Structures are given as C-alpha cells and as structure tokens.
Amino acid sequence: MDRGKIPDLAARDNKIYVDLKDIIKENVLPFLPAKSVVKFRAVCRDWRFQISAPLFTHNQSLSCHSTSGIFIQIHRGSPSLIPIDANSCGVPDPILSFLPEPVDIKSSSNGLLCCRGREGDKVYYICNPFTKQWKELPKSNANHGSVPAIVLLFEPSLLNFVAEYKIICAFPSTDFGKATEFDIYSSREGSWEIAREICFGDRTILPKSGVHVNGVIYWMTTDNILAFDLTKERSQLLQSYDTHGFLGTFSGKLCKVDVTGNIILLNILANTHSNTMQMGSQIQMWSEKQTVVLDSEIVGDVARNYSVLHVDSDIMVARCGGRTYSYDFKSCATKFLSSEVGIRRCFPYVNSLVSL
Numbered sequence: 001m002d003r004g005k006i007p008d009l010a011a012r013d014n015k016i017y018v019d020l021k022d023i024i025k026e027n028v029l030p031f032l033p034a035k036s037v038v039k040f041r042a043v044c045r046d047w048r049f050q051i052s053a054p055l056f057t058h059n060q061s062l063s064c065h066s067t068s069g070i071f072i073q074i075h076r077g078s079p080s081l082i083p084i085d086a087n088s089c090g091v092p093d094p095i096l097s098f099l100p101e102p103v104d105i106k107s108s109s110n111g112l113l114c115c116r117g118r119e120g121d122k123v124y125y126i127c128n129p130f131t132k133q134w135k136e137l138p139k140s141n142a143n144h145g146s147v148p149a150i151v152l153l154f155e156p157s158l159l160n161f162v163a164e165y166k167i168i169c170a171f172p173s174t175d176f177g178k179a180t181e182f183d184i185y186s187s188r189e190g191s192w193e194i195a196r197e198i199c200f201g202d203r204t205i206l207p208k209s210g211v212h213v214n215g216v217i218y219w220m221t222t223d224n225i226l227a228f229d230l231t232k233e234r235s236q237l238l239q240s241y242d243t244h245g246f247l248g249t250f251s252g253k254l255c256k257v258d259v260t261g262n263i264i265l266l267n268i269l270a271n272t273h274s275n276t277m278q279m280g281s282q283i284q285m286w287s288e289k290q291t292v293v294l295d296s297e298i299v300g301d302v303a304r305n306y307s308v309l310h311v312d313s314d315i316m317v318a319r320c321g322g323r324t325y326s327y328d329f330k331s332c333a334t335k336f337l338s339s340e341v342g343i344r345r346c347f348p349y350v351n352s353l354v355s356l
Contacts, residue, residue, distance in 0.1 A: 025050055030063040033351035034130045035090040054161065054355070061156045061163075061354035065110060067314045068351035071129075073105050074342040076118070081129070081349065082338050084315065084326055089351045091129040098132040099125055107152035107167075107210065111352025114152040114167055126152075126165065126187075126356065129349075133356040137167070140192040142183040144169050151210035151217050153230070156354065163354050164188050168217050168230065170205050178202040182228055182235070199226065199235040208345050211247045213254045218247055225256075227272070238272060239285055248311030250289060257308045257316075262299075264292040264306060264318065292316060292327055295334035299325060309346045317346055 025047060029037055037060060041048040050056055068089035073079045079096050083089035096103060096115065103115035103125060111130070117123040127134035144150070154165035165187045173179040180203070182195040209220035217228045218238075225238040225247070246257040254269040270287040294306070299320055309324070310317040316327040317337070324338040324346075 030056065030059040032060075033064060033068045033088045034060070034353045035351055036088045037353065057353040057355055058161050061111060061352045062158060064352060065156075065350055067310075067312055067348045069349045070310060070317055070337075070346040071105055071108065071113065071349050072338075072340065072343050072346050074340070076104075078102075079105055080340075082324070082340075082346075084335070084337075089349075091351075093129065093132060096127065096129060099127060099134055100136075105347050106148065106150040108347040108349055109152040109154040109165065109212070110156060111350040111354045112152060112154050112163065112165060112356075113347065113349075114150060116148070116150075124167070124185075128352065128354055128356055130351060131353065131355065135356055137185060138191060140169075140183055140185070142169070142171055142181070142192070142194055143174060144171050144183065145207075147207045149205045149207040149210055149219055151212055151219075153212045153215075153217070154354075161355075163356055166230065168210075168212075168228065170210075170217075170219055170226065170228065173198060176200070180205065180226065180235075182233075184230070195228075195233045197228070197233045197235050199228075199237075201237070209247055211249060211254070213249050214252065216254075218254055220245070220247055236272065238269070246308045246311070248308075248316075250311060250313055252313075255289070255311055256286060257311055259306050259308060261305060262293060262296075262320075264294075264308060264316070266290045266292065266311065290329075294318065294320070294325060294327055298334045298336060299323075307344075309343065310348050312348060317348075319343060 037051060041051050069081050069083035071079050071081055081091055081094040101117045103117055105113055106116050107114040111128060113127050113129060115125045121139055124137040125134050149170040151168045167185040169183045170180050173181045180199040182197060183192055184195055185192045203221040203223055206220040211218050215230050219226045225240045227236045227238055248255045248257060250266055256267045258265045266289045267286040268289040271285055307319045318325055322341055324343055326335045326337050
C-alpha cells in the first residue's frame with residue numbers, strides 16, 4: 001500500500017527558520033536602538049551587510065524614535081550620556097571629543113545634537129554622537145547672544161535619505177526696541193535667514209526652555225509662553241499662569257508641567273484661542289492630562305520638591321534631593337538614573353543611526 005511520501009521535517013524546520021530570520025531582520029532590527037543593532041552584525045555575513053546598508057540606516061532612523069537616554073552637561077564641563085537602559089543605549093564618545101573644539105550642547109532632536117563652540121566665533125555644530133558624523137554650520141549675521149534660545153528640529157522623513165533639519169533661534173531685536181526676532185537655519189538651503197515676523201513686547205525668553213511640537217516652537221518667557229509657527233512664520237503669546245513650569249511634549253501636543261511638592265501635574269495645550277472666546281465660555285487653554293507621583297520606595301523622602309528636566313510621551317526625567325530619576329509612562333515605573341550634582345537641564349537622546 002502506498003502511504004505517500006514521508007514529509008521532510010528537516011526542510012520544513014529550515015524553512016521556518018529562514019522565514020523567522022527574515023521577519024526579525026526586516027521587522028524587528030530597525031526598531032532597536034543603535035547600540036543593540038550593531039551587535040547583530042556578528043550573527044552572520046548577510047545580517048552584517050544588511051545593517052551596514054544605507055537603506056537600513058534610513059529605516060532605523062525612521063522606526064526607532066523612543067527616548068533612549070539623556071545627555072547632561074554641568075557648567076562648562078564635558079557632556080555625558082545617561083542611558084535609560086545601559087544594555088541597549090550608548091555612544092562611543094559621550095564627551096563629544098570627535099568635534100574640533102570643546103562645545104556646549106544647546107538642543108537635541110531625534111538622534112542629532114546641536115552644539116556650540118566655546119571660543120572664538122562660537123561656531124554651531126550638528127552631530128550624531130553614535131556615528132560621530134558632524135557638520136559645521138555657517139556663521140549667522142544675527143547676534144544670538146551668549147546664551148542663545150536655540151531649538152533643533154529634525155523629523156526623519158520616508159522620502160529624505162539625507163537628514164534635513166532646521167535650527168530656530170529667538171533673539172532680542174537690534175533694530176526694534178523691546179522686540180523678539182527669529183533666525184532660522186535650513187540644512188536644505190545651507191544658510192541662515194531672519195524671519196519676517198517680529199514679536200513686539202518687553203519680555204525675557206528663558207533660553208533653555210525651547211521645545212518643538214508639530215512644526216511650532218515654544219519658549220517660556222518671564223510673563224507667558226512665546227510660540228513661533230515655522231511654516232507660517234507667525235508668532236503668538238500664550239497664557240501661562242505659572243512661569244516656573246516646564247515645557248515638554250505629550251501625546252503629540254505641547255505639555256506644561258507644574259510641580260507642587262511631590263505631585264507633578266501635566267497640562268496639555270487644548271486651545272490656543274481661548275483668550276478670544278466670548279465671556280462665560282467654558283473652553284480652557286490648558287486641560288489636565290495626568291498626575292504623576294514617583295515611587296516613594298525609590299525616591300525616598302517624598303516631602304521634597306521635584307525639578308522636572310524633561311517630559312515626552314515615553315518618559316519624564318526629574319530631580320529630587322540631588323538625584324535624577326526617570327518615570328516610564330507606559331509601565332508607571334520609577335528608575336534611579338544618576339547622583340551627578342549640578343544637573344539643571346538634560347537633552348533627550350534617541351540612539352539613532354541617522355546619517356549626516
């Protein structure tokens with residue numbers, strides 16, 4: 001009796017292995033941080049070529065966008081990286097010694113850093129600290145001041161294999177008294193250009209407060225929040241009843257963080273035109289999004305005030321009692337990061353392979 005052919009189990013298992021290998025290579029690797037990705041080059045020759053290809057580098061910069069760590073820099077000291085997970089995030093030269101001169105980090109965006117030289121012409125540099133690629137920017141005709149209100153804006157695009165980014169600096173006008181102007185650098189044009197918009201009024205911008213959300217740049221000032229729409233080149237002043245708050249992003253919107261004791265309150269910008277509504281309108285400019293209390297077993301003395309250094313949809317970074325902690329919004333887990341003293345600002349970092 002013909003019972004048919006016995007299936008080749010070895011061939012079937014091999015096919016499953018090949019399919020699984022391709023699935024991992026195409027659908028898992030691009031989502032991993034750069035430090036983790038490069039480890040997989042040792043798997044086989046095929047994976048090494050795959051990871052080294054420009055197309056993979058481009059896909060990884062598009063797919064991996066979660067905050068992997070934070071860069072910190074104490075006054076005139078060397079930069080350093082604090083990874084959220086040291087096993088998956090890291091850079092070969094965290095003090096950025098590959099740059100031509102000592103620098104101060106001014107802004108970060110999706111794996112790129114904007115730095116400024118300390119001496120001479122105070123040149124701006126754009127770099128990827130993982131690949132150690134960097135570019136020197138041309139000198140601007142505007143006077144940005146000794147502590148510029150700089151924001152780097154880089155959004156990876158599916159159609160752009162070359163990183164295109166912009167730098168926006170809000171600076172006091174030298175032509176008009178009590179006014180703010182905006183200087184914009186475009187990597188596509190390779191030059192600076194002062195926007196036509198001028199925001200009149202006597203105010204002081206807090207230079208380290210800038211964030212960008214959906215093409216709009218926001219800075220805290222001594223009186224309110226200054227917004228600049230990069231596409232329309234229009235500015236707007238938003239009410240902020242607490243000028244001691246912190247600006248960040250959450251759920252794709254501007255987030256203002258207020259701290260009372262050990263309670264951290266996240267407010268989302270809901271309506272930028274609430275001040276033009278008719279009297280008695282219930283529409284508010286800010287809506288309460290989330291209240292955060294860090295784990296007291298990790299933080300310790302919960303009676304102390306927190307100082308928020310960064311917030312996005314993934315994590316929040318805060319200091320308390322001279323120690324720095326992270327809070328994961330998905331797992332609600334509090335994690336100790338560093339006991340480094342003097343940290344007043346941090347720069348979120350995405351461990352990306354993006355090419356300059």
